[in-house]
Amino acid sequence: MIDSTGTVVTSDKIKANMFNNYYASVGVKDDGKIPSCTYNTVTDILETVTFTESSIIFAINKLKPNLSSGPENLPPFLFKQLKHCLAGPLSSLFTQLLSVGAVPEDWTKAIIIPVFKEGTAGDVGNYGPISLICVACKLMERIIDRHMYDHLVNCSLLTAAQHMVLFGVSLLAQTC
Numbered sequence: 001m002i003d004s005t006g007t008v009v010t011s012d013k014i015k016a017n018m019f020n021n022y023y024a025s026v027g028v029k030d031d032g033k034i035p036s037c038t039y040n041t042v043t044d045i046l047e048t049v050t051f052t053e054s055s056i057i058f059a060i061n062k063l064k065p066n067l068s069s070g071p072e073n074l075p076p077f078l079f080k081q082l083k084h085c086l087a088g089p090l091s092s093l094f095t096q097l098l099s100v101g102a103v104p105e106d107w108t109k110a111i112i113i114p115v116f117k118e119g120t121a122g123d124v125g126n127y128g129p130i131s132l133i134c135v136a137c138k139l140m141e142r143i144i145d146r147h148m149y150d151h152l153v154n155c156s157l158l159t160a161a162q163h164m165v166l167f168g169v170s171l172l173a174q175t176c
Contacts, residue, residue, distance in 0.1 A: 002122035053087035107137040
């Protein structure tokens with residue numbers, strides 16, 4: 001890496017801080033504008049999410065097996081190979097976690113990996129951040145996301161102003 005003064009940086013800590021400062025500086029800032037839209041009356045409320053073995057197997061099948069593992073060091077390939085053995089225990093685990101409204105602390109962490117895009121390798125601006133999160137957390141999020149998305153579509157709560165459904169975020173208050 002090369003810092004802003006043109007000096008070659010070899011310290012991993014300084015490189016990490018350079019990436020952190022760059023990624024923090026290029027984030028999208030809220031412009032404060034609220035899109036105009038009509039409001040729908042919500043008559044059907046999404047009370048809970050059901051984690052079935054089949055929904056877990058479906059989510060596992062969507063994993064890319066060649067991707068890296070997250071902070072827990074369990075690769076997606078392992079989940080794919082053991083999906084029928086893991087579906088029942090994961091179903092119970094996810095149901096319990098949702099019932100208490102909490103997840104393990106490790107699930108709140110990610111490993112951020114800078115991935116080279118193009119240009120000069122010494123420029124931090126030529127790297128994009130990739131977040132490696134816990135695979136089990138990713139599975140739980142995908143199932144919750146699917147339930148939320150289906151609910152929003154079935155209740156006609158998505159509009160052209162809605163860009164996407166975000167994991168773990170209630171969009172009912174934000175959606176027109």
